[in-house]
Amino acid sequence: MKWLWAIMAVMIVCLQFRLWVGEGSFAQVWQLNQQIEAQQEANNVLKVRNDRLMAEVRNLREPEGAIEERARTNMGLIRKGETFFLVVQP
Template identity: 40%
Template sequence: MKILLVIIVLLIAHFQYRLWDPENGSIAELKGREQQLAELKQLVEEKKQRNEALYAEVEDLRKGQEALEERARDELGMIRADETFFQVLE
């Protein structure tokens, strides 16, 4: 009976050591991995939203001239031939 008790205590000690040892996949390491996973999921979600916005912009540029003209005006400062440019100085 004492031998069985010693074996059980040794097994419990062994499993406790493995549970808390940072080298062998401890609880702290598991929590750290869960945190990394949460951060990666957030990053993936942000990238998905960015990709969807870019895809919508590409589709808009393919289909319509209005978006193309708006982009040319805002980013390049272009105007059409029949328009007059006014610059307001403050």
């Protein structure tokens, strides 16, 4: 009878060991949850960037207003008859 109790105790210890340390343990599940949260945060940052870029693409597909605006701000476009004023901050 003692052997039966000893075998059962060893089996329980083995099962508990796998639960706490082995594959699929609490520690591994916790670590995977942390990785999922970090990846979701990174995905959110990339989604915001992608949304901004998509808005820019939609803006560029519109008629010449968007292209002219970019040329004015990035390249200093000035039409004939317009006067250019440069305001310098001290």
